[in-house]
Amino acid sequence: MRWVLGVAMVLLLAGCEETPTGRSQLALVPDGLMAELGERTFAQLREREPPARDPALNRQVQCVARAVVEAARRHYPETAMPEAWEVVVFDDPSPNAFALPGGRIGVHAGLLRVAQTPSQLAAVIGHEVAHVLADHGNERLTQQLGIKAALLLVGLLGEGELAQEPLMRALGIGARLGLTLPFSRTHEEEADLMGLEIMAEAGFDPAQSVALWRNMAAAGGDQPPEFLSTHPAHGSRIEALQAHLDQARRLGRQASPPACRVGRDKRAAGG
Template sequence: MSATRPRALYRQANFYITLLLLLLLGGCTTSPTGRSQFTMFSEQQMASIGQANFQQMKQEEKIYRHPATQNYVQCVSNSLFAVSGTPGNWEVVVFDDDSPNAFALPGQKIGVYRGMLKIADTPARLASVIGHEIAHVQARHGNERASSTLATQMGLSLASAALATQDGSDERIMAALGLGAQVGILLPFSRQHETEADLIGLDLMAKAGFDPRESIALWENMRTNASGSPVEFLSTHPGHATRIRTLQNAMPTALQTYEAALRQGRKPRCSAP
């Protein structure tokens, strides 16, 4: 190995170490539940990306043009927005797809697939879904996910430089590092997001006057209709039983919030078509 190669590798490794330290020092925020977060991007950047992607989706995917259904989903959503404390203009679109799914993007964009309405078959169960998606946006989960992915990629580049030999990087070691990063960092991080969104969404639906116990009924429906659940350790989402248990543990507080909302006259009147 030439003398210049170790020096070049040292400079490359030093660059990544310095950059990672700067990012770690400058990217600390706090989620709505008080959890420390690592975010590398501004909310303006994330909102711009989310809005652009949502616009593209509306052009490429079929929108469900059924006014009664759209009005129903909007009614449930508006009830949640009213208690979310999140300023700005939310947009909710129903897509004509049989998948029992929904998603949220930074920039206050929410998509609900028509198939989800068969699982979330009451206004309160739909509120559980949409509250969960609002929570993802409020808690900056998209920012965290993008930040952790970029930081992990930078860390792997650093490891590649440090492990380089005369014949180049040991591909087997790098493959193991890639698996370790995926299982040890990225997937559990995403499960943490899902659990946090479940809890924030539970609080939102209770504040809006939707019975929080319906969130458990929703996940019972999801479990019944699931064709097969992946191993939780290798999944980006908690298992159905785990989610139900988490919601059950949080239910006493949610019921107190719900009863307070009813006393304040909050009782959404959204009728499924």
């Protein structure tokens, strides 16, 4: 047992990294395994959830997602990120979106009723891409599974010492949003601000992030929509975004707005 504790200490030290914002984190699951789980989960979702067939809708989402991903690569050049990203619009009426490790982005068609401009859609996709870049899923999974499961995942313990079914449940396999786990308030706030900078870098209007979250709050009525169920309160989220708008605008000063159109909005992507 002492060797297990010794190896655990080594893993803890090796796993102490920093997110792109400089926050210390512990993420012990190998990146390759996270990507594999993301790929497997996304494939399962595509089997269960029909993709949207509207070509215009798909072009709109693909355009915004492509601009956001390219901006994320420029803005965080030292951060490892997938070489290619797969983007799928699902024919689901709920206002939702998610991103999985390995570069998979899912957008529900219902989100386009709430994200009414290209910049508002960019705020959502930027937020989700930020979760992947900051390795929030890995960090959350490490916290949820504990060190024993982390040792299993890197092959230091036999499979018999930890049942696979609970492990897969902890990963979220089989859940409607796949690998998505409830992120902490710290994760959400970090993704908000990273996403704000990414969307500004891409040429989208950062002020539209505030409008987006107001729309999301209104769409939920007394209860927040599923997308916001684990997120900070609307007021505190909007205040944090507003406090960083000037900095975000400076980032996007030299950027040209992408020519994307979303929903009923017929203007170029400045929002």
